[in-house]
Amino acid sequence: MTKLIGTRKWHIRLPAPAPRLRCGHDLGRRIRDAERMAGIGLADAATDAYLAIIADHPAPTPCDRILRLRTAEAARYAGDHTLAAELSAAAARGMPRDPIGRDAVIAVRAHATRAAARAALGDLDAAAAGLRQAQRITQPSRPTERYVRWIAAEVRLAGRRIRTHHEFSEELAGALTEQKLTARQSFELDRLTIALARRLAESGDQNGAELAFWVVGEELELDPSASWAEQPDGTVEVPAKHQQAWRTFTLALAGEVAAMLARDEELSADYSAAADIATELAWYLDEDLTGARMLLDRARFDLGHGRATQAAERIRRARRFADLSLHAFTDQRRQIEWVRLREQLAAAAHSASGVAEPPVTSPWPVTASEREQAEAARARAEVLFDRLAVLDPETFGPARERLAPNLDVAVTTEPEPEREQEPEAAQPAVPRVHQPDPSWMELLTAAAGDRCWTLPLALDRARELGHGHVGPEHLLLAVARDGDCAEILAGLGLAEPDLRTIVASWYDRSGTTAPDLDPHLTALAGRAATIAARLGATRVSAAHLLMAVVADERNAGAAVLRAARADLDELRVRVDATLAGPALLRRxxxxxxxxxxxxxxxxxxxxxxxxxxxxxxxxxxxxxxxxxxxxxxxxxxxxxxxxxxxxxxxxxxxxxxxxxxxxxxxxxxxxxxxxxxxxxxxxxxxxxxxxxxxxxxxxxxxxxxxxxxxxxxxxxxxxxxxxxxxxxxxxxxxxxxxxxxxxxxxxxxxxxxx
Structure with a gap:
């Protein structure tokens, strides 16, 4: 057996699960096995394992809610976004509006996971609403805070136009800056970069896509040719701690190869060897769709260059790939992808042999032995989801209805709707340049703490309006975009566009890109930090900043509210009762x-x-x-x-x-x-x-x-x-x-x- 060991000195760590799951229902070993699979990136296997545990787990219990959350997160990483949205909604169902402690961690992660799933499904409004729910809850887990910030960046990028490598670089840098995330190599950054690179390839910028995929692979510091050794059985083994690194390598290399072949560029000997290794890894690491697509891309290239024999062999190998995870039998989006892929394989096989191919009727293989395995997996999926639907009809009933009745299920392959893009007129005439923070930004963030993410948005609002300073009025505009704060302001008829119009009318455009700092803003940031400390919060949020604005009638933010005919006493009571009340209630x-x-x-x-x-x-x-x-x-x-x-x-x-x-x-x-x-x-x-x-x-x-x-x-x-x-x-x-x-x-x- 081939022992494939990477040369990197550290391995990619997946986001830590939270909160800790302690189960006293004799399922501890199975839960540890599922968490181990999720921890090394085997998301499909982890999803199936968690679903089986839920079916055997007594409900309702406190650990039952965490199990649904774990399954939702695993399903999200597996690409089953419909199931992830349903399970995350179930994890949050019945939660109080202002949970505390472990319940707060569960609620935040559930809302964030659902936001990411809805964004992947194209429902950006629901994604934004779920993200606002996650961001308004105060919780003590730093891994969860980081998890939400990465999802916030993902949701933001889902609605942006990315058709060139310049837009790719600019939007990614903007999303990371907004969420106070670093560009250091990590699982989340690799995942986000690969998703954006695929969008570049779909838009036709193959050079930009190839460069983005190459950067991901290069930063992994892996040397596949140095550790590849052919063995009689031809199989591959990867140490558990390196599996996510090699999975990322496989996904990045598959994208890079596809971009190169789309430009009709012949693979070098090194790239060809690396692609062979990536294909074997895809089989070993349950990245079946990736492996089959890479073989199809290479087969099409071979056909275009008169190598029909090599193309036929790659097509034969590609047809062996199949997704037999149990939850995949309920994932109609994935089934559509497989049907499209098998139709393309059939067309390529016809071109290679000249023999007419039978019509594709199933997402799964059609040979006798492989069909028998697929039918057995479908039967197990039916039993599992039958039990789950009886246990929790509201959560698992829709998944049971989506379950494929047989292997020859009729799957529509109509084109998916195009991603909603920003209108051309809304795009700037010249590329925007990322502007560095002014020298005073460190002083301002020191007053509120470096984990306050709203203060940099006040700088963005001032720059958008072309003002020569950043003050409490610009902070109010930034705060008005926060979900809970916006809801309270809307209750008094105060909308962010109206407040923005008032602020814009007060000052002329200065043309500067480095506005000055209003000392009153520093004082407000310090006051917000005091408020956050009194409420027991671990960071200064938009809510604390709004409380600081309405507490002092002399600042420019309060003047904007008065100009909008707001009753400051009324607003102060509503803000304190809604935003501070839950934290103070614990005292x-x-x-x-x-x-x-x-x-x-x-x-x-x-x-x-x-x-x-x-x-x-x-x-x-x-x-x-x-x-x-x-x-x-x-x-x-x-x-x-x-x-x-x-x-x-x-x-x-x-x-x-x-x-x-x-x-x-x-x-x-x-x-x-x-x-x-x-x-x-x-x-x-x-x-x-x-x-x-x-x-x-x-x-x-x-x-x-x-x-x-x-x-x-x-x-x-x-x-x-x-x-x-x-x-x-x-x-x-x-x-x-x-x-x-x-x-x-x-x-x-x-x-x-x-």
Whole structure:
């Protein structure tokens, strides 16, 4: 047996799976085997193994969700994007809107995997939506963060026009820069480069495609001719740790050979030997479609140069390749590819021999022995997907319906729709040149941390508008493109194009490519970093930057919002409740006796955190007595929205002084008198001031509006909730959704009319 060993000093590492899968259902060995296959790049085998484990696994259990995620990721790498989209949707199904811990990692990877699958299927709108869902969730896993960033680059490139090598280089560099990714050789970069090189070849730029494929192969540092030795059985063995490197070599060389032959260029002796090795590797590494295509390309070239005998031998070998993975029997896109390939093989065989070929009716081989193997595999696939469809009809029912009923399945080979390209008019008249970051960019990123990816986008917005500086107004434009931030702004009628028009009208185009840094932007970045730290986030996100913008009415970003007729108080409450609320909710520890007095189940999150802050402070004092001054300190610790610094003490039981009992009871009475179900920070402040609740008496309650907001999963009440609420059934979310200023005004209007 041939022992094929590479000369490289390190091997390609595939993305680390997350979160860790611990299963106590006697399936540990099979799970480890599936993870080993996925880890060395045997994606088809890993997908089948994971599917078999799911069929034998009790559901629903926590590890069942991770199994679906693992299978989705394996199916994505195997190219079965339909199954990957279905399984990733199943992994995310039933997740809370704001998951934490391991659930957050699962949700992020599931949304990202589905985004990548939808992008590969051509549904860029669904891909963008899934990517936004993945990016808005905070999770602690750095491998998962890197996984999302590579998928974000993949989704961006899926919608770009790439027809020349210049466009290839420019778009790839732009995607890597936007996602803060390096161009260092890695599995993800190789995979992305090969996909883009194939698009170059399809567009007709064979020289550019050949160069892109060559770069991938060259960086692998493999020397196949030095390690190739012919053995009697002609088989190949590759060490497990080198298998992904040799798989990448096979894919890159196949593309390079195809580009060379498309230009009618004869392969050199070295390239011919390397292509022979790659064909054997394709058989060994389950890259059957790649191996068959490479043999077809070489057979066509041989026919064009009068070498019919060699062409016939290559066609015979190509026909032996077959994809017998079980999930492939449900992958209609792959079956179409095989049918097209076999039709091309039949046409080439007819040209070589002059003998008419029977019509192609199956994606699988037609010889008796090979057909018997394919039929046995199809029968196993039918049994497997029957069991899966019974176990989870919603997830596996569509796959079972797609399962080929027999080997002679009728597969349409209509041309696939062309990739949606940007209109020609939208392309610049001259090639864009990648512009280096200004010298002050390091200072700016240092203020927010080098893992803040939104700040460089503010520079891009300033350059697009031709402005001579980068300030908070440009940061607002960058933030407005983030999914969650855009959703909140849209709730107040604020769209990014409208904000962009306002900013564009403020300054003339300067013509500079190196804009200056507005010091106010550095201050905002530092404030956003403080907000992120208070919320326990590991990096500064667009949400933290938006909170920093709306917290200070003096910056230019807030001025843009005012120019757009936005209510900053309304926006601040919505931003804090939606973006900061989930993180702060994890700090909303029990209030013990104080919670009983104030009716804890009616507290809004700001009031809950303020009282908790007061208890933390009282617990740090020698007497551990909660006084009215502690409650005042807690209310004053609320600088803007729900951002309350951590208390100096540790949460625990404290004794409640009489003045504190009066304040807590007064806050409850103030809410009752105002007709508001939620006891908010404003009611606590009224009680501390000693306001007479009777001044606010009368009118309808807001409980129904809180219930309506809670059913929508929102953490704040809007004026629409006040108007639409008509019943008092059910029980609101705890903490109670907070009334925004506009909702409080709508409630006051309703009370005045009653």
């Amino acid at each position: 909303a520890a029990p209030l013990f006796t104080a919670g009983v007095i104030v009716h804890q189940h009616r507290l809004t999150l700001p009031a809950w955190l303020a009282i908790g802050h007061a208890i933390d402070h009282a617990a740090a004092t020698p007497g551990r007595i909660l006084g009215a001054d502690d409650l005042a300190r807690g209310a004053d610790a609320y600088p803007s929205g729900v951002l309350i610094p951590a208390g100096s003490g540790s949460r625990g039981t404290v004794r409640i002084s009489h003045p504190a009992r009066v304040v807590l009871t007064g806050a409850r009475s103030a809410a009752d008198a105002a007709g508001e179900w939620g006891i908010d920070l404003e009611h606590l402040r009224r009680a501390l001031r000693g306001d007479d609740p009777a001044e606010h008496a009368g009118g309808p309650s807001t409980r129904a509006a809180c219930e309506r907001a809670a059913r929508r999963g929102e953490r704040f009440v809007t004026p629409e909730d006040i108007v639409a609420a008509a019943t008092h059934s059910g029980h609101p979310l705890m903490p109670v959704p907070v009334l925004t200023p506009a909702a409080r005004r709508a409630h006051a209007d309703a009370r005045s009319r009653s």
